Amino acid sequence: GENVEQHPSTLSVQEGDSAVIKCTYSDSASNYFPWYKQELGKRPQLIIDIRSNVGEKKDQRIAVTLNKTAKHFSLHITETQPEDSAVYFCAPNTGFQKLVFGTGTRLLVSP
Amino acid sequence: DTAVSQTPKYLVTQMGNDKSIKCEQNLGHDTMYWYKQDSKKFLKIMFSYNNKELIINETVPNRFSPKSPDKAHLNLHINSLELGDSAVYFCASSLGRIGELFFGEGSRLTVL
Numbered sequence: 001g002e003n004v005e006q007h008p009s010t011l012s013v014q015e016g017d018s019a020v021i022k023c024t025y026s027d028s029a030s031n032y033f034p035w036y037k038q039e040l041g042k043r044p045q046l047i048i049d050i051r052s053n054v055g056e057k058k059d060q061r062i063a064v065t066l067n068k069t070a071k072h073f074s075l076h077i078t079e080t081q082p083e084d085s086a087v088y089f090c091a092p093n094t095g096f097q098k099l100v101f102g103t104g105t106r107l108l109v110s111p
Numbered sequence: 112d113t114a115v116s117q118t119p120k121y122l123v124t125q126m127g128n129d130k131s132i133k134c135e136q137n138l139g140h141d142t143m144y145w146y147k148q149d150s151k152k153f154l155k156i157m158f159s160y161n162n163k164e165l166i167i168n169e170t171v172p173n174r175f176s177p178k179s180p181d182k183a184h185l186n187l188h189i190n191s192l193e194l195g196d197s198a199v200y201f202c203a204s205s206l207g208r209i210g211e212l213f214f215g216e217g218s219r220l221t222v223l
Contacts, residue, residue, distance in 0.1 A: 032209050036212075038152075043201065043214035043215065043217055044201070044212070044214050046211045049211070087152055089154060091212075093209045096167075097166075097208045097209055098156055098167050099209070099212065100156070101146075101153070101154040101156075103153065104152050104153070
């Protein structure tokens with residue numbers, strides 16, 4: 001299956017707060033789990049990714065955690081800043097070797 | 112030095128017309144894609160080519176025809192445009208079939 005859902009669909013936080021976005025997928029063959037950020041009017045860009053042999057990966061203020069048993073992975077952003085405001089997409093691969101983009105989460109960080 | 116470039120950036124056209132979007136990448140990648148992003152921001156893969164060979168062909172109307180003359184280029188031709196074709200079309204490339212996607216700036220197509 002290729003169901004990829006994200007929650008929440010929108011998230012509003014105050015600057016400095018943490019934000020967590022969850023991605024649930026259905027294909028048990030998935031082994032690559034990236035997150036993309038798309039600012040308004042711009043192209044999507046990779047911000048962090050993880051492979052199935054690792055449970056967690058961190059890069060400065062962002063981290064990704066993976067629960068392969070439960071088929072979900074999450075994006076964590078700490079100390080949010082207004083420039084983190086964007087739409088975030090997860091895009092796990094499928095057994096057919098393609099990335100399927102999630103439904104997207106609009107993050108708004110208020111100063 | 113643009114990595115993935117697509118032209119044109121904007122197209123406004125009438126229903127029934129035919130249009131093409133061109134894409135070029137200078138990253139040396141072997142895989143290229145077309146994605147469609149609708150007004151709700153959903154990103155859906157349409158086609159993928161690996162070394163000029165079509166490897167992914169989603170349920171897309173026959174009016175859409177991709178063409179990859181070489182590994183660095185992937186074009187999209189659309190016949191008999193319909194209102195529902197209005198969207199932003201993104202070209203992307205990657206090294207291998209599973210890995211970081213590098214997107215172009217997008218081509219916004221408006222069908223009137």
